Amino acid sequence: MPHRTLPVALAVLLAFALPLAAADKSKTASASVNQPSYDQPQPQVETLDLNMYQRIRLEGLNHSHAMEYASALFDDIGPRLTGSQNLKHANEWTRDQFTAMGCSNAHLEDWGEFGMGWQQLNTWVRMTSPDMAVFIAQAGPWSPATNGAVTGSAVWIDVSDEKDLDKYKGKLAGKIVLYGAMREVPPVEKPLWTRMDDKELKELTEWPLKPRDRGDFLQQYMKRLALRQKIGKFLADEHALAVITPSRDGQNGGGSGGTIFDDSSVGFGWEAYKRESANPLPVVVMAIENYGRVYRLLKANVPVTMEMSVDTKFTGDHEHGFDTIAEIPGTDPKLKDEVVMVGGHLDSWASGTGATDNGAGTVVAMEVMRILNTLQVKPRRTIRVALWTGEEEGEFGSYGYVRQHFGQVPLSTAPDQLKLPEWVRKPGGPVQLKPESQKISGYFNLDNGSGKIRGVYLQENAAMAPIFAQWIEPLKDLGVTTLTLRNTGGTDHEAFDAIGIPGFQFIQDPLDYGSRTHHSNMDVYEELSPGDLAQAAVVEATFVYNTAMRDQMLPRKPLPHPELEEQLKAPLRNLMPGAEAGEGH
Numbered sequence: 001m002p003h004r005t006l007p008v009a010l011a012v013l014l015a016f017a018l019p020l021a022a023a024d025k026s027k028t029a030s031a032s033v034n035q036p037s038y039d040q041p042q043p044q045v046e047t048l049d050l051n052m053y054q055r056i057r058l059e060g061l062n063h064s065h066a067m068e069y070a071s072a073l074f075d076d077i078g079p080r081l082t083g084s085q086n087l088k089h090a091n092e093w094t095r096d097q098f099t100a101m102g103c104s105n106a107h108l109e110d111w112g113e114f115g116m117g118w119q120q121l122n123t124w125v126r127m128t129s130p131d132m133a134v135f136i137a138q139a140g141p142w143s144p145a146t147n148g149a150v151t152g153s154a155v156w157i158d159v160s161d162e163k164d165l166d167k168y169k170g171k172l173a174g175k176i177v178l179y180g181a182m183r184e185v186p187p188v189e190k191p192l193w194t195r196m197d198d199k200e201l202k203e204l205t206e207w208p209l210k211p212r213d214r215g216d217f218l219q220q221y222m223k224r225l226a227l228r229q230k231i232g233k234f235l236a237d238e239h240a241l242a243v244i245t246p247s248r249d250g251q252n253g254g255g256s257g258g259t260i261f262d263d264s265s266v267g268f269g270w271e272a273y274k275r276e277s278a279n280p281l282p283v284v285v286m287a288i289e290n291y292g293r294v295y296r297l298l299k300a301n302v303p304v305t306m307e308m309s310v311d312t313k314f315t316g317d318h319e320h321g322f323d324t325i326a327e328i329p330g331t332d333p334k335l336k337d338e339v340v341m342v343g344g345h346l347d348s349w350a351s352g353t354g355a356t357d358n359g360a361g362t363v364v365a366m367e368v369m370r371i372l373n374t375l376q377v378k379p380r381r382t383i384r385v386a387l388w389t390g391e392e393e394g395e396f397g398s399y400g401y402v403r404q405h406f407g408q409v410p411l412s413t414a415p416d417q418l419k420l421p422e423w424v425r426k427p428g429g430p431v432q433l434k435p436e437s438q439k440i441s442g443y444f445n446l447d448n449g450s451g452k453i454r455g456v457y458l459q460e461n462a463a464m465a466p467i468f469a470q471w472i473e474p475l476k477d478l479g480v481t482t483l484t485l486r487n488t489g490g491t492d493h494e495a496f497d498a499i500g501i502p503g504f505q506f507i508q509d510p511l512d513y514g515s516r517t518h519h520s521n522m523d524v525y526e527e528l529s530p531g532d533l534a535q536a537a538v539v540e541a542t543f544v545y546n547t548a549m550r551d552q553m554l555p556r557k558p559l560p561h562p563e564l565e566e567q568l569k570a571p572l573r574n575l576m577p578g579a580e581a582g583e584g585h
């Protein structure tokens, strides 16, 4: 195989490489052959197979099958809410596609119990008085059904505190309740669909000098959630027929023009998929302009009658979640037990078809495996794809897989933390690693929509910078230019990153992900950008191939120590020489 060394003398590379050289010397002294290769000194110059770069590029750009995978998955199978029959179907279909393209060991892995299976069969909402009007609305996830078509007068409730509920006691039976303040509907003056310009990319490379302060965000959020749960229970106890909520906005006013955002924020609690915290009455989300019409009539004291039907189906209460896994086996006798992983999440919300969130990451991961199978690469390490599920409710599939294979961070058991649901509890540490964690080199994830790849978030792993800087040099003409030491969150690479395994999410062009498609009814096939998906598959396949072929596994950042966090953040003690004993005032 023709290997050619790529000479690289970039300022950016040198800036990263020089401090690393110093660190490497200290490592050499203690390096032993028994150490996993991620702990051994890393080469200053990456050996890149530029012929393979070009073969991957030609196969991925000239013969892309991403849009065919997309149509089969989104048009035929449809939305893939965790716990649903559709997602089970998608798990089985992706497994079979991996086998068909030549992968080995394609199978499903159970990450544990999730909750209720649910499907929306039909939803419609209309106003029958003072005028006839057909509205855009869909059921919130895990909404129960109405008792067929129901008719009632509409009531808007103004509740910002539990006490506010008192004034509605005995007044809501048989009513259709509008819950939620009417919001601004700004003009769409800025483009909904954008790419990152050079300035934005540069800003992303700048390290913030002030640590991000989340303040009491979590407490506020939990408070709002608790109030919502109480409101839901109150409305059900008062025998309201159903609840209509207004759709939130997207970036640049994208939550307009028929777009509704329909996720766990619509119902009466984050864990509405669990029987014990199920939505207590039917709830729908309605287009903001439709909501506005009814809202203005009610505010002006015009009686409004509405008619609606929510038809939904619940399957079991204890559905399990599964990840789709498949491999291209490694061929190097010494390295074939080591793996590089690639993936994205297969699950979605239910009002669209989950094309950009995260159908895009799914079909790109499928394309990566198809390209590498077609080129009949003989990777030294095993290449393993994982399509996660349960991501939207708390990254359950990836965390479950990582826990079963590689290790975990025990959650905090502090008394105030024990009261919280698991998905918001702080990590307690220390990190617990399993032996298999010594066999994984890295994981690559894509989950920011259909936009092409512009670079990589390094997740504070400084040792990766000079390596990726060399890898992206031959990809710059595809728009891959930017490395940032910053973290990004909110998706499945976090499960790996949390225990110190190199796990990366790519920087992508936003397109209309934040404005229009993320969790919306407009998350559909038409929102995909075929050229961008082909580019992403080429870039991701190249990263996966390089990881599978280099002599060492990817270097790791120092093992996280969440158990020391509180102690390290605490103010210095006994600082003031003039201070007297005791507490200050």
Ligand SMILES: [Zn+2]
Pocket: 345, 357, 358, 391, 447, 491
């Ligand atoms: Zn996603």
